[in-house]
Amino acid sequence: MHILRDRTADEIRIIKKNFLNLVEILRSININFMIDAGLLLGIYRDGDLIKWDWDIEFSLYDNVFSSNIEDLLIILKKQGFRIHKIDKSNHKLEVYKDLPYEVFSYTFKGWYHDKGQKSFKRKNFFIPEKFFLEKTQINYLGHSFSCPGPIEGYLEFIYGDWSKPKRSDQLDTYLSKDYYKKESWILSVIKKIYYRIKNLK
Secondary structure: OOOOOOOOHHHHHHHHHHHHHHHHHHHHOOOOOEEEHHHHHHHHHHOOOOOOOOEEEEEEEHHHHHHHHHHHHHHHHHOOOEEEEEEOOOOEEEEEOOOOOOOOEEEEEEEEEEOOOOEEEEOOEEEEHHHHHOOEEEEEOOEEEEEOOOHHHHHHHHHOOOOOOOOOOOHHHHOOOOOEOOOOHHHHHHHHHHHHHHHHO
């Protein structure tokens, strides 16, 4: 589990350094990605990372994720990133470096394009396709990044009133019900136990 607290100035320096390292890796092997979720919200609303956020998310199309995951894993390991979790069926990879996973991690998410329902989907998550097809750009740390667009419409869809900070580690507290479909509490408990046991090995 991640820790809900403000990250220190030194931790934020490390977080940004490793973020730019990942950006360089993705671009070096021509993986198209979007910055998303909390990082996008922080940049657009506050001009920087949200201090209590615990991860940075990179969104990719699921076919891009699947076709590049093996090469990406090799490079990440060579660059000193540690793998927390790989879920190939759900197109999700979580890595961390220099700081414990509980303090900060980086997540790669592959989204399935359901053209029939005009949406992009992941397990428990739903986004109208217009936000991923009408991409825009945002500047951060001297770089220009692709992100869902229009930004304010996207942020409103996933957060509701995105202008007001919501300090919580419960997804159903700060994400909209249209974007996030909460899984049953039984399944959630089973998953937490599984990953705790796995991390002990």
